[in-house]
Amino acid sequence: MLFNIAIKNLLGAGIRTWLNVFVTSVSIFMIIFSSGMYSGMMEHAMKVSIDTEIAGGAYWHPKYDPYDPITFENSHSKIPSELKKIVNDNKALEVLVNQAAIYPNGRIVPVVMKGITADQSILNIPTKELLKYDGNNIPIIIGKGMAAYTKLKLGDTFTLRWMDDSKTYDAAEGEIIHIMDSGNFKIDMGHIWISIDIARNILSMPDESTYIVYQNGAEEFSDTESWIKRDVEYLVRDMKAIIKQDRPNAIMIYIILLSLAAMGIFNAQTLSIFRRKKEIGTLMALGMRKSKVVLLFTIEGALNAIFAIFLTVILFGPLLYYFSLNGIPLPIDYSDMGLIISKTLIPVYSPILLIATAVIVFIILLIVSYIPSRRISKMHPVDAIRGKTVL
Secondary structure: OHHHHHHHHHHHOOHHHHHHHHHHHHHHHHHHHHHHHHHHHHHHHHHHHHHHHHOOEEEEOOOOOOOOHHHHHHOOEEOOHHHHHHHHOOOEEEEEEEEEEEEHHHOOEEEEEEEEOOOOOOOOOOHHHHHHOOOOOEEEEEEHHHHHHHOOOOOOEEEEEEEOOOOOEEEEEEEEEEEEOOOOHHHOOOEEEEEHHHHHHHHOOOOEEOEEEEOOOOOOOOOOOOOEEEEHHHHOHHHHHHHHHHHHHHHHHHHHHHHHHHHHHHHHHHHHHHHOHHHHHHHHHOOOOHHHHHHHHHHHHHHHHHHHHHHHHHHHHHHHHHHHHHOEEOOOOHHHHOOOOOOEEOOOOOHHHHHHHHHHHHHHHHHHHHHHHHHHHHOOHHHHHHOOOOO
16 A cells, blocks of 8 residues: 555656656666776776786796896796797797887887797787798887887887897897787887897897796696796786775765765655645544654655666666677777777676666665655654644
8 A cells, every 4th residue: 555655646746756766867877887887997908918918827937027127137048848848839928028228210218128929829919920021120019109109100110229148238220010009008118029039039048038928728837947827816916906996986986976866865755744744644643653654755765766777777778788889989099098998998787786786776765765754753643734843
């Protein structure tokens, strides 16, 4: 009975009810949309990092620290025999890292020079372009961001200088033979890529490497003659740290959106009680207990939440589905800012996100509907009918 009365009251309120429902629906949509954008952004960053940099994991030389270029000149050696086996089976690739400098258009630009197995398909880096070069210069691949920073174009040549294993500086002409669009600034900015055979030759480091990257499913080893195993979990720790650090900002947005929805329902319930005092007094005079009257108004608030959820599905569901398929084109290329963000961002809406949002919104609106309804228990039926009760 109370449910039927609550339905009639909401429908009888007309535009006021539907405005509250619409505002709540917009809040639910914005929560799901912003969460999906956030999740899509993080998932894309993780995917690109694994696709272009990590694969199944890596084994590092014990002295190698990718964030400390000073370690590069000492972090190289022949790889252990068990690791050499998976390299020979084409289940891993070798990378030799060293500091260098390039001189484009008379300017000096310090770079990280990485020699990589050219004939590889483990990482999504177009290293096979290095095999197509038949000129006399050192063939070099750079990223789009690095090309923009150094103002280099395809076919440009410049002086490349390095220090070899005997601490002797040497130089040669390098030529840009490919500019890749990897989407990963960590292998783009400040990096140049050459064939590992050429790197070993010019650095006087025959058969040496700094680290290897193995593919998913490759045999893993725990004892590798002091080489350190770095699994995917370790290699994406910086990405996860960024996600964890930014989580409070996302939570704050959710709180603001939920507060807007809750405020609308709270105000509507308070105004409804104030305007319907005679109705409340009549119901209590006819024998309805105060607890049931409180429950009636609480049900009305809960129905607001249910209507809002259904309206979100009907009104905004197709829009969310469209974005999940086609993505959202971004106005600028954030990779130039050192961010791994796709040019077309595809939101990711997990079932947990959808269910949790609906449940949280329902619970919060149920609570804010109950809070003003409690004041009914203090009303006297006669005073309520006469309209003199002050809430």
